[in-house]
Each structure stands twice: as structure tokens, then as C-alpha cells.
Amino acid sequence: MQDVEVPVSGGSIKLGQFIKLAGLVATGGEAKAVISEGLVTVNGETDTRRGRHLAIGDRVCVAEACAVVAEDDGEDDYFDEATADDDFDPEKWRNM
Numbered sequence: 001m002q003d004v005e006v007p008v009s010g011g012s013i014k015l016g017q018f019i020k021l022a023g024l025v026a027t028g029g030e031a032k033a034v035i036s037e038g039l040v041t042v043n044g045e046t047d048t049r050r051g052r053h054l055a056i057g058d059r060v061c062v063a064e065a066c067a068v069v070a071e072d073d074g075e076d077d078y079f080d081e082a083t084a085d086d087d088f089d090p091e092k093w094r095n096m
Contacts, residue, residue, distance in 0.1 A: 008069050
């Protein structure tokens with residue numbers, strides 16, 4: 001199984017947040033459980049610190065699924081200029 005690269009803005013992220021962001025677990029509660037049970041490795045070593053700060057290039061695995069902390073290129077992958085609503089009126093939504 002090939003590692004998934006997960007871009008992180010700011011250059012660091014906590015271990016519990018990262019495994020959820022990477023899709024290695026479904027919920028924050030599940031992240032807390034797998035970390036405390038010693039089922040998570042960082043760069044090949046078991047780590048039970050949910051608040052551990054990860055850096056670019058760190059490899060995190062839960063069971064057989066692994067992800068690597070990657071540098072965020074600053075581009076918003078979710079914005080599609082071709083389908084953006086240019087007629088958006090902020091005044092209409094301001095006081096809702």
C-alpha cells in the first residue's frame with residue numbers, strides 16, 4: 001500500500017488531528033483510542049502522545065494504512081473558478 005501525502009498548512013499539526021485529517025481514523029474519539037492503545041507509529045516508532053507535533057516529512061501509520069505530512073502549496077483545492085458564483089451579493093446575506 002502506497003503512502004498518501006496529506007498537505008498541512010503552517011508546517012506542523014498534532015498527531016491526533018493528523019490521523020483524522022488523513023482519513024486513517026473516522027473520528028477524534030477513534031484517534032484518541034488508537035493512539036492511547038499504541039497502534040500508531042510515527043517514523044517507524046510507536047507514539048502514544050496525541051498532542052505530539054508532526055513536521056513536514058513525518059510518516060504516520062495506523063495498522064497498514066500510512067500517510068506522510070506534506071507541505072501545503074497554498075492553493076485551495078476546493079475552489080473552482082469556472083463554477084464560482086460571480087453574482088454573490090454579500091449585503092443579502094449580511095444580517096441573516
